[in-house]
Every structure is written in C-alpha cells, then in structure tokens.
Amino acid sequence: MPAVQKIAPGRLYIGGQWVDALAGGTFPTINPATEETLTRAAEGRAEDIDRAAVAARKAFEEGPWAKLSGSDRGRILWKIGDLLEARVAEVAEIETLDSGKTITESLRVDVPMAADCFRYFAGWASKIEGETVPVRAPFFNYTLREPLGVVGQIIPWNFPILLAAWKVAPALAAGNTIVLKPAEQTPLSALRLAQIAEEAGLPPGVLNVVTGFGPTAGGALVDHPGVDKIAFTGSTSVGQEIMRRASGTLKRLTLELGGKSPNIVFADADLDAAVRGAGNAIFYNKGEVCTAGSRLFVEDALHDTFLDKLSAFTAKLQQGDPLDPKTRLGPQVSEAQMARVLSFVDKGKGEGARLVLGGERAPGKGYFVRPTIFDGVRNDMTIAREEIFGPVLSVLRFREIDEVVRLANDTPYGLAAAVWTKDIKKAHRAARLLRAGTVWINTYGLYDSAMPFGGYKMSGFGRELGHHGLMEYTQTKSVWVDLS
Numbered sequence: 105m106p107a108v109q110k111i112a113p114g115r116l117y118i119g120g121q122w123v124d125a126l127a128g129g130t131f132p133t134i135n136p137a138t139e140e141t142l143t144r145a146a147e148g149r150a151e152d153i154d155r156a157a158v159a160a161r162k163a164f165e166e167g168p169w170a171k172l173s174g175s176d177r178g179r180i181l182w183k184i185g186d187l188l189e190a191r192v193a194e195v196a197e198i199e200t201l202d203s204g205k206t207i208t209e210s211l212r213v214d215v216p217m218a219a220d221c222f223r224y225f226a227g228w229a230s231k232i233e234g235e236t237v238p239v240r241a242p243f244f245n246y247t248l249r250e251p252l253g254v255v256g257q258i259i260p261w262n263f264p265i266l267l268a269a270w271k272v273a274p275a276l277a278a279g280n281t282i283v284l285k286p287a288e289q290t291p292l293s294a295l296r297l298a299q300i301a302e303e304a305g306l307p308p309g310v311l312n313v314v315t316g317f318g319p320t321a322g323g324a325l326v327d328h329p330g331v332d333k334i335a336f337t338g339s340t341s342v343g344q345e346i347m348r349r350a351s352g353t354l355k356r357l358t359l360e361l362g363g364k365s366p367n368i369v370f371a372d373a374d375l376d377a378a379v380r381g382a383g384n385a386i387f388y389n390k391g392e393v394c395t396a397g398s399r400l401f402v403e404d405a406l407h408d409t410f411l412d413k414l415s416a417f418t419a420k421l422q423q424g425d426p427l428d429p430k431t432r433l434g435p436q437v438s439e440a441q442m443a444r445v446l447s448f449v450d451k452g453k454g455e456g457a458r459l460v461l462g463g464e465r466a467p468g469k470g471y472f473v474r475p476t477i478f479d480g481v482r483n484d485m486t487i488a489r490e491e492i493f494g495p496v497l498s499v500l501r502f503r504e505i506d507e508v509v510r511l512a513n514d515t516p517y518g519l520a521a522a523v524w525t526k527d528i529k530k531a532h533r534a535a536r537l538l539r540a541g542t543v544w545i546n547t548y549g550l551y552d553s554a555m556p557f558g559g560y561k562m563s564g565f566g567r568e569l570g571h572h573g574l575m576e577y578t579q580t581k582s583v584w585v586d587l588s
C-alpha cells in the first residue's frame with residue numbers, strides 16, 4: 105500500500121479516535137514537486153480544538169497516563185522511537201511527498217533524528233527529580249517537578265516529523281498531554297505519528313492531532329483556557345501574534361522563530377570545507393531552514409576565490425524529483441512560498457545586489473526555485489535583513505573580526521551563527537561575541553537530541569531538546585513539612 109494511504113484521510117485524531125471535523129470541512133494537501141493533490145486533510149476549527157483540549161485534560165487528570173511511572177512512560181516513548189525507525193522508509197516517503205524535501209534527507213536525517221529524539225527523552229522520563237531545600241528549622245522543604253498539564257504544540261512545514269518529535273517527546277517524558285497542530289501545508293506525518301504512538305501503547309487522549317489552518321485551528325489553541333502552554337515554531341510575526349493572544353490566559357510559551365544567520369568565513373579557513381559548509385548552510389532543505397546560513401560574510405582576501413568555488417559547488421547540486429536519491433534540491437513547499445522567495449529575488453536585484461547564480465523558477469511542473477547567490481550585498485538591503493526561507497544566499501565582505509561581528513549582530517534575529525577559521529582564539533572569541541542561540545565552529549547545521557536549541561533576540565525564547573528542553577515542560581512545586 106502506498107505510504108500516504110496508510111493515513112486515515114480527512115480525519116482528526118482526538119481522544120484516541122479518528123473523527124471528522126465537526127463542521128465537516130477538508131482541505132487538499134499538495135505535492136509541491138508535481139502540483140497534484142496527495143490527499144485531503146480534515147479542517148479542524150475552534151470546536152475541534154475544544155474537543156481535543158477536553159480529551160487531553162481528561163487524559164491528564166483521570167486517564168492511565170497520570171498514574172504511569174516515569175519508566176513506564178519512557179518505555180512507550182522508546183517504542184515510538186523504535187517504530188519510527190522500523191517504518192523509516194514509509195514515513196520518509198510521506199514526508200517527502202508532502203513537503204518536497206529530498207528523500208535522502210527524509211531517510212537519513214529527519215526520520216532517524218525523530219526516532220532518536222523519542223529515545224533520548226525516553227531516558228529522561230524516569231530521571232525528573234526535585235530537590236531538598238535547606239530551609240529554617242523545624243521545617244523541611246522539598247520540590248516536585250511536575251508536568252504543566254495540557255500543552256498545545258504548533259509546528260511549521262519545513263521539518264514536520266522532526267519538529268513534532270522535538271515537541272511531543274519531551275512533553276510526554278514530563279507527563280503532559282498534547283494537542284498538536286501541524287502546518288496546513290504538511291499535515292500528513294503528524295497523523296502517521298499519532299498512529300505509531302497508538303501502536304506503541306500511548307493511552308487515548310494523551311496525544312491529539314488537529315489538522316487545520318493557522319488563524320482558526322492554531323488561534324483557537326492559543327486562546328483555549330484549558331491549554332496550559334503553547335510551544336510554537338514558525339515565523340516571528342506569528343510568534344508575536346501568539347504572544348499577544350496567549351496573554352489572555354497567561355499561557356506559558358516557548359517560541360522558536362525566524363533567523364537571518366551569519367556564516368563567517370575568515371581567510372585562514374579550510375577552504376574546501378568552508379565552501380561545502382556555506383553551500384549546505386543555505387541550500388539544505390531548499391533553504392527552508394530557520395537556521396539557514398543566509399548571510400555569508402567572506403573576508404576580503406578570500407572573497408573572489410571563495411565565490412568561484414561556491415558557485416561551482418552550487419551549480420553541481422542536482423535539482424528535481426525529491427524522490428530520486430540523487431536529488432539535492434527539491435521544490436519549495438508551496439506556490440505561495442515560491443512566489444515569496446522570487447519576490448525577494450526581485451528586491452535583491454532592485455536594491456543593487458549582483459545576481460551571480462539562479463534567481464528564477466525552474467521550468468516545468470513543481471515549485472522549484474533555482475539556487476540563487478547574490479554578491480555585493482550590503483547588510484541594510486532587504487535580502488540581508490528579512491528571512492527569505494528559500495535557496496537565496498547573500499554574500500557580504502569584511503576586513504577584520506570586530507567589523508564582521510558588528511555586522512553579523514546587526515539583525516533583529518539571533519538563532520544561529522557560524523565561523524570558519526583555523527585560528528582557535530579567533531573562533532572562540534567570535535563564538536562569545538555572536539548574539540545567537542547556537543554557534544558552529546568549522547561546521548554548520550549540526551543538531552543533537554541532547555543539545556539545547558533556541559533563539560536570542562527576536563528568534564524567540566525557551567530551549568528545545570536536551571535537559572533544558574525537558575524543563576520547559578515542567579513546573580516546580582515547593583512542599584513544606586513541619587517536623588516539630
């Protein structure tokens with residue numbers, strides 16, 4: 105059976121049941137490589153979010169979930185990881201069809217890392233500890249680390265299964281229950297994850313998946329008084345809107361938002377490694393990466409050589425059918441996203457940047473944008489300031505470290521940054537000075553379930569993954585005992 109047909113089409117997953125949206129609506133999900141409809145997803149609205157939040161509350165307060173020990177929760181999480189791994193080919197196919205990312209990335213990165221994330225947090229489930237606090241006699245005080253309750257999780261379309269895992273796994277490890285709202289462009293892998301979680305023994309109501317649109321389904325989740333926290337990954341403007349709306353019910357928030365990450369190459373860098381690194385930093389997942397190295401700063405002395413080599417590297421990237429294992433660049437996720445990327449290309453040309461490569465849609469079906477490099481970019485141009493979320497690189501020059509750090513930090517964002525140099529002092533000095541939640545030295549785009557990931561400045565707050573990520577799904581209770 106083709107992978108997509110294994111998903112209950114047009115249904116929501118609420119309280120362990122596959123149900124129609126109450127209003128009965130559905131919407132198509134499109135394969136961006138062919139522009140054809142893959143299947144239809146249910147259009148969840150406020151009343152469906154309400155049903156899901158009620159089911160999640162019931163599971164949190166009354167269901168078997170609340171009574172499970174940490175190690176039993178861990179056992180289920182581990183099983184989800186194992187099942188994801190066992191189904192890697194099928195889940196990867198769904199992901200590639202729905203999002204346009206290459207099958208190689210889905211198979212080798214997204215699905216295995218999602219499985220790893222479940223196993224990583226499976227280990228934590230039995231290790232969430234409180235403290236004993238040395239208060240004045242004759243009292244004894246200790247703390248309990250408790251789950252928050254019902255958490256609403258809103259994820260984007262660029263890494264659907266992986267970012268679902270980043271959010272679902274720690275929330276479950278800490279004992280919360282969940283309403284998950286995948287992006288309308290890529291609803292399928294979250295539904296498949298719900299099936300897998302059920303198969304792994306996750307009790308009904310613990311993970312609910314409501315597909316639907318941002319302002320309606322997502323907005324209702326943010327407003328719902330029965331939801332204790334919103335964990336969101338997406339654009340900064342939607343993050344701001346969520347922050348405003350969440351104040352009504354004073355929800356806890358973690359926001360992982362946009363970026364305009366600087367990738368800095370000093371003249372003493374390992375040239376070939378830096379060229380590959382710079383190319384992958386912007387063209388991986390067709391540039392639809394929140395940490396994309398979209399501003400490439402090259403030291404003056406190296407600039408011309410570097411640009412030649414980077415152009416040669418980029419020209420060799422095979423663009424086309426994302427199901428072909430040789431393909432390196434798939435289509436943008438949607439027609440709207442393609443149009444947005446191309447509008448930034450126009451702005452780049454209009455503001456005087458020099459187009460070195462690409463800059464246009466590829467002919468034929470599918471939302472393919474040619475990998476694009478602009479040289480002669482100034483940091484105040486639109487293409488150096490706004491997040492494009494596509495395969496468009498801005499190249500800028502610099503002379504020395506203080507200048508480049510100042511330029512690199514001159515952005516409202518602070519998600520990630522990288523430096524390439526053989527000089528260990530320069531590398532660590534830059535790592536300290538760069539205002540970003542992640543800094544890579546002589547590499548780019550590394551992640552691990554154990555690392556804390558998140559933003560500085562307008563790239564958001566709160567951390568995902570690692571012990572930090574787990575703590576974001578807990579709250580501390582102080583307990584006093586009179587020992588007199």
Ligand code: ADP
Pocket residue numbers: 258259260261285286287288316317318319321322323326337338339340342343345346
């Ligand atoms: P993009 O603009 O790149 O599509 P968004 O930030 O709009 O990214 O979307 C990320 C996620 O946020 C998606 O699941 C989307 O449905 C959801 N979303 C969009 N608008 C809102 C909103 N007003 N309230 C809650 N969720 C939203």
